[in-house]
Amino acid sequence: MTDTHIKINNVTPRVQYTGNGSTTSFPYSFAIFDESDMVVYVGDEVIESGYTVTGAGQTEGGNVVFDTAPEDGAIITLLRNVPIERVTDFQEGGTFRPKNINDELDRLTAFTQQVQEGLDRAVKVDPTSSTNPEDVIPKVEALYDDIANLDAVADDLTNIDTVASNISDVGTCATNMEDIQAAPGAATTASNAAIAAAASASSAAISAAGTHFKLFHHDWFDYELDDMAWLRADTFSWQDGTVYTEAYNHLVDDVTNGTSQTETISGHTITYTLADDGHKIVSDANASEVEGLYNDAGVAWYYILDLVNHKFKLPRTKYGFTGLRDYVGKYVPESLPNIKGSINPWMYTGTADRPTGAFYEEASNVETYNAGAQSNGMKVGFSANLSSSVYQDNAPVQQRATQMYLYFYVGQFTQSATEQTAGLNSELFNGKVDLNAANLSTEGKSLISGLGMPSTRYEDLTLGASGSTYTATANGWAYLAMGGGTNPSAEISSDTIATRYLSASSDTRTFHIYLPIAKGQTFKISYSNVGNLSAFRFIYAQGEPNV
């Protein structure tokens, strides 16, 4: 009998495969002494059953054959794990068999390979490192505790690379870290300053416009506001609901949740929706009744809402008031200040009992008598100016009046980009422009007053038979110049304006007739015994385009 034994080759006692879902047999090339020396992993789990190990005791190894093929992609790890223990005990004087020695040396070699394989997978420090390996593990554990952040770092490796490539800038940042750290504080300070400035501006606007900002709060102001949150009501203009959104939406809610009511005032029956907040909203279809009420009664305290065109009108009244200002421009109530003062009938020059208020000492050492005895008294004067600066010397006490404007606070407003660019000015002026022609410049007034006058532009027309009619296509003047003939006569007549008639007994005169004609009106020209026609033309009014 030949004593054979396995030979432990220089082979790492560990091999891995990736399953494909069909392969069941996986070879290994290292030697094992017993089937139990093979540890089989599928993934991270040790598999105890479901496979058989062949080749135990063979130098060239064998196969691990699974009953069922591991799943596709599964990692199969075959590892030799020989129990490190002596299984022989050679006795003194006993039989010495080389196989036993070889077997034991094989096991020792297997042990060593097994340990080496484990060392190969262990965390080690460099031979030249001064780091104590025992110190590594706590740090590894600390890193492991922070594994989530490490994963995050791993996921963000691209950005880390970017940082690495810009490391000089990072260095600059580090150099300026103090400033960088101070930046948020500075930004906050700046922000706070901006907010404070805005609040101050808002406060100023609020102060200028009043102190109430409840929606639809209304107030009289002695100057025109340029704040779009305040709409001037006395112009009774339509306001765009897509711009003044808060006010419009509020009125829509009022209509939606209110109740229908009818009331008759000054002969005008108004159908409206009464909202919970007391607002009365009339649809634009009934706006004419509100207009009539305003004309008759002077007050039409209804909102008018046009849901189709998304616009609204504010209430209005004719009954504003004219505020008053003192001579330094301050607003004062509509009354004159009191005039008061005091004098003592026994006041003497030089005494402490002096005239007060509007009374003053006009002259001293004026002879007077007290109980029959002569003494020096004072001459008392009176000046209202001493009581109040409103009463200026030699000036009338009538105070200057100032125009008051009714404004409604309409809250938030929005504007589209188009409105902000193309229509901004229009929106700004909507309802806020004072259309009082008295405020126009002299040139403006002259321009307006001259619009109805004839211009130098005219249209020569063909004169039809006497009695023919004509329709003006523009505002202007009909002009006729005729003469000659015997006892000629001519007439331009208009039912809506007047008639101009001229006749002449001479056959040598040329007469000229003008008649103003409004655009669209018809006029008639009649004539007789006219020898010749010098001109028949339509002269356009100034400001009227040629038609």
Next chain:
Amino acid sequence: MYKALKDEKIIAISDTDSEFKFMVKDSVVEDTDHTAEDYEQVNGEYILKADVPVDYQNEQIRQQRQARYVAESDPLRLDYDEALAREQDNSEQLKQEWLASKDKIREELPYVEG
């Protein structure tokens, strides 16, 4: 030429104007057979001169004669009346001048034969 029509009457004519702007009319038609000179205004419309009624023509002549009597003959009549009242020797001469003036007007404005 162009004619402006209203209520089937020619209310205006022009050799150049085809629009008759401002005029209240029903239509404008072109007439290539005539010119404006061929038309005359009669009672608020234009008709061809050849179609003007005799009575209308004679009325026009009468009015023209009347106007010339006033302008030319009547002063001579006044001169004659004054000379007659003053028993001047030339009264008869003035009468003849007056009558001659009227005859001259009649000759120059004869009535149309119907």
